[in-house]
Amino acid sequence: MKNNNKNYKYRIAIIPGDGIGKEVIDACLTILKEVLDLTRVKISKTIFSWGSNYFRKHGIMMPNNGIEKLLNFDAILFGAVGDPEIEDDITLWGLRLEICQKLDQFVNIRPSKFIPGVKSPLNHDLAKKIDWIIVRENSEGEYSGSGGIIHKDLPNETGTEISIFTKKGCNRIHEYAFKLANSRSAKTLTLITKSNAQRHGMKVWDKSFHEISKKFPKVKTNTILVDAAAALMVSAPEKLDVLVATNLHADILSDLASALVGSLGLGATANLSLNKNVPSMFEPIHGAAFDIVGKNIANPIGALGSSALMLNNLGEKKSANIIFKLINLYAEEGGPFTPDLGGKASTSDVVKIFLQNLKKLNIKK
Numbered sequence: 001m002k003n004n005n006k007n008y009k010y011r012i013a014i015i016p017g018d019g020i021g022k023e024v025i026d027a028c029l030t031i032l033k034e035v036l037d038l039t040r041v042k043i044s045k046t047i048f049s050w051g052s053n054y055f056r057k058h059g060i061m062m063p064n065n066g067i068e069k070l071l072n073f074d075a076i077l078f079g080a081v082g083d084p085e086i087e088d089d090i091t092l093w094g095l096r097l098e099i100c101q102k103l104d105q106f107v108n109i110r111p112s113k114f115i116p117g118v119k120s121p122l123n124h125d126l127a128k129k130i131d132w133i134i135v136r137e138n139s140e141g142e143y144s145g146s147g148g149i150i151h152k153d154l155p156n157e158t159g160t161e162i163s164i165f166t167k168k169g170c171n172r173i174h175e176y177a178f179k180l181a182n183s184r185s186a187k188t189l190t191l192i193t194k195s196n197a198q199r200h201g202m203k204v205w206d207k208s209f210h211e212i213s214k215k216f217p218k219v220k221t222n223t224i225l226v227d228a229a230a231a232l233m234v235s236a237p238e239k240l241d242v243l244v245a246t247n248l249h250a251d252i253l254s255d256l257a258s259a260l261v262g263s264l265g266l267g268a269t270a271n272l273s274l275n276k277n278v279p280s281m282f283e284p285i286h287g288a289a290f291d292i293v294g295k296n297i298a299n300p301i302g303a304l305g306s307s308a309l310m311l312n313n314l315g316e317k318k319s320a321n322i323i324f325k326l327i328n329l330y331a332e333e334g335g336p337f338t339p340d341l342g343g344k345a346s347t348s349d350v351v352k353i354f355l356q357n358l359k360k361l362n363i364k365k
């Protein structure tokens with residue numbers, strides 16, 4: 001805790017960002033407020049209007065001292081970035097990746113679990129076996145930002161995109177993944193790789209995994225190429241438990257994982273800094289969703305689940321569990337769901353149902 005102020009226990013920085021980011025964070029904050037009221041956890045919220053509109057005014061996605069400001073907080077809750085008028089790499093690198101890299105949030109956790117009541121594109125027998133945690137390397141790899149463009153705008157324009165795998169970077173993420181796998185009942189960790197075709201960086205990635213594995217003799221390991229892993233997630237979900245994957249591979253596999261549970265709108269994620277003095281950041285895995293922005297039909301569950309991951313990380317297990325319970329209750333009772341889950345409900349309808357369900361849980365203050 002970074003303060004002695006008795007009026008609140010945690011300072012939370014809220015960055016709704018762009019597109020449906022604002023809509024799902026709004027919905028999430030309404031539900032969160034009621035939950036925290038019941039559990040008597042006091043937070044102070046500071047909303048930062050950073051993102052594409054800020055860029056239009058100032059030419060940057062966040063102020064130059066933005067990272068410094070974030071260091072005053074216990075956690076960050078993030079919506080999404082992306083704008084049809086601004087190039088994606090500018091919005092992403094100017095805000096989300098900037099925060100992850102500068103705060104060295106090198107662990108990205110992406111859990112996906114079957115939710116009874118939510119219709120998966122898989123048949124029910126397969127879908128109910130989904131219970132994965134993807135551990136994503138979040139600081140280097142394919143998203144290192146290294147590379148450049150030469151001969152710009154000439155016929156021989158050439159771009160390089162350099163994937164970087166440092167021993168230190170690989171060791172620390174594998175170590176985290178092994179600890180996590182060790183804490184689960186399956187005690188199984190799958191290494192996702194592509195070292196058959198990418199013979200340099202991915203070899204360092206693999207080698208580090210095998211070295212770290214020696215410290216965790218109780219964890220069963222296996223190695224799967226990323227393309228085969230995508231197929232396995234669909235055909236035999238029970239064969240996977242905790243997966244450790246590079247920045248790009250985990251990005252792709254986690255969208256697949258979330259869609260297999262039922263919708264991209266369900267996925268929640270935590271960008272963890274393991275330094276206690278630096279805040280971690282929690283966000284839904286989806287983006288700004290230009291096709292549905294402003295329609296009040298965005299599914300807020302990914303954002304809400306992310307707020308529960310945040311509370312868990314802060315040590316507020318009771319509040320986090322109430323949110324997970326609410327998500328399960330809502331699904332079990334058949335929503336009503338937003339269109340991405342096959343329903344007709346609006347984002348505001350979902351909020352209303354959650355607030356009603358919270359009363360049904362009958363939690364004593």
Ligand code: NAD
Nearest residue numbers: 080081082083088264265286287288289291292298299340
């Ligand atoms: P997207 O995640 O925004 O949308 C993909 C599809 O999923 C769309 O059809 C969208 O309507 C649907 N979808 C996503 N979230 C939903 C929700 N909560 N409820 C209902 N439907 C939902 O990905 P995209 O279309 O590839 O990217 C759009 C923009 O978002 C781009 O600018 C991209 O760079 C950015 N982006 C940002 C992040 C982030 O901020 N973390 C992540 C992914 C994409």
Ligand code: MN
Nearest residue numbers: 251252255285
């Ligand atoms: Mn993604």
